[in-house]
Amino acid sequence: MIDTHAHIYASEFDNDREEVVQRALAQGIDTILLPNIDLDSIEPMLNTEKQFPDVCRSMMGLHPCYVDANIEQTLATIRGWFEKHNFIAVGEIGIDLYWDKTFKAEQELAFVTQLQWAKELNLPVVIHTRDSIQETLSLLQQEQDGSLRGVFHCFGSSLEEAQAINALGFHLGLGGVSTFKNSGMDKVIPHLDMEYVILETDCPYLAPTPNRGKRNEPAYTNLVAKRVAELRNISLEEVNRITTSNAKKLFSL
Structure with missing residues (x-):
């Protein structure tokens, strides 16, 4: 199984990163994908990949919450990294209007710029959206020339938004939210096109039930898979087989 979105390079894991990876492997999660967020996360992310070369793979991008007035300089630095290292995706990128709308224009510029890199480098994109799904879809529609691929x-x-995302050729990353009682995902997951579903944790955030509110970790990918299997009335093995195959294809693993 693949955890397609995990920040195990974050300081929350500094005391037990080795054990966290071992627990993931024990649960059958043999690949962990690491999204970058800003300039400060690059070094710890690459160090983590170096520490676990058979398990971890890095991506490179600028998260919308770290976009500010220095956007052009920051993007130039991030772009330079693609010449120095082999990344599996452009990410984590997107638009977040939940916390702060001050740099909305800069967020949109950063998003479109990074989508253009993905086309140029023939890499998938990993998209973060919060209170911004329509804005994100609209920009994606403008940029989609048939070569863009990736995951929300x-x-x-x-379900309507899931179908709009799939219509653009994009996957859905299901994580801890899928297990929350009041998330409404119990009504959506049974109707999703499984060809476009991959699994993730977004750890250390959004731990699935029954660990909600605690630190999340890649081993809990299994809890998400079990919930998807339950809601779709198929076996856990089938969920693992489909989502792993989708992730391998999307990220050329």
Whole structure:
């Protein structure tokens, strides 16, 4: 199984990163994908990949919550990294209007710029959206020339939005939110096109039930898979087989 979105390079894991990876492996999660968020996360992310070369793979991008007035300089630095290292995706990128709308224009510029890199480098994109799904879809529609592919990570929206995302050729990353009682995902997951579903944790955030509120970790990918199997009335093995195959194809693993 593959955890397609995990921040195990974060300081929350500094005391037990080795054990966290071992627990993931014990649960059958043999690949962990690491999204970058800003300039400060690059070094710890690459160190984590180096520490676990058979398990971890890095991506490179600028998360919308770290976009500010220095956007052009920051993007130039991030772009330079693609010449120095082999990344599996452009991510984590997107638009977040939940916390702060001050740099909305800059967020949109950063998003479109990074989508253009993905086309140029022939890499998938990993998209973060919060209170911004329509804005994100609209920009994606403008940029989609048939070559853009990727995932809306941490998906927790409606079936209509899932179908709009799939219509653009994009996958849905299902994580802890899928297990929350009041998320409404119990009504959505049974109707999703499984060809476009991959699994993730977004750890250390959004731990699935019954660990909600605690630190999340890649081993809990299994809990998400079990919930998807339950809601779709198929076996856990089938969920693992489909989502792993989708992730391998999307990220060329």
